[in-house]
Amino acid sequence: MLGTGIAALAGLAVALATWTGLGGLPGLVVPLFVFVAATGLIVANSIAGARNDFPARSGAVSALVGAMQYGSGILGSGMVSAFTTGTPLAMGLVIALTGIGSLLCAAWLHQLKPASAVH
Template identity: 55%
Template sequence: MTPRAVPARHKLRVLMILSALMGFGSISTDFYLPALPTMASSLRSASGTIELRRYCLLFGLGVIGLIAASLVNARLVPRFGSGRLLLAGTSGAAVAGIVLAVDACTGLGGLASLALPLFCFVCATGFIVANAVAGALAVMPDRAGTVSAFVGTIQYGGGILGSALTGALLSTRLLQPTGR
């Protein structure tokens, strides 16, 4: 995405959309962190070391997947362009999110069936975040510092919003996982 590819009248809209995608990464990642105690109880697990080990393993695999996706993204950008890879990342996240939602609603498969789509969802974030930042900076290169600060604010704000929404939904029992 080059600055000339975006007409001047649309630059602010494009910047807002790309910044929202940055916030999406934080919102989606921070949704499952505060939900851990409820997930443990719905899986009939007491809070203890075994559950902590499972969570740490899943979290660590997610981080490895995110890093690997970012490295693959860096190799693919020259060949396919950041716009296509951003679309691929958002499409992959959407598919993985739908699979996660169906699994959460049906309760089929237990924790094992949540692990693969969650891993794919987190990996998709490796494509979304890098390409959204690159696209946002390309829209207004003459204001790179301001754009970077704005994108960072949206990203952190998304994480805060995701955690707050999860806590609110869990406290009102609207987002209680099904018993497994």
């Protein structure tokens, strides 16, 4: 949940920077860097958790997670293209949406796990 929380906050900061221009280029680059860094936490832990839940199919699980990551990148870039205004605002909004969506999914999965399985 830590990684998704960081991603959600960084995504909101990216959206704010693209909407208002607050902080100029550093105001966009710093939260964008934090968002991408949080992705490393999220993906690595997602693969480990999924492989732990399905050890007999760990190769297929890793492939599925990779395909989902690739597919979500395609959908995200399509959304940015569809909503572009000639400014980075569409990118900022899509990044914020994916960060918040990731946090909501992690919270939902955390709620589904039995208390004894949550570390």
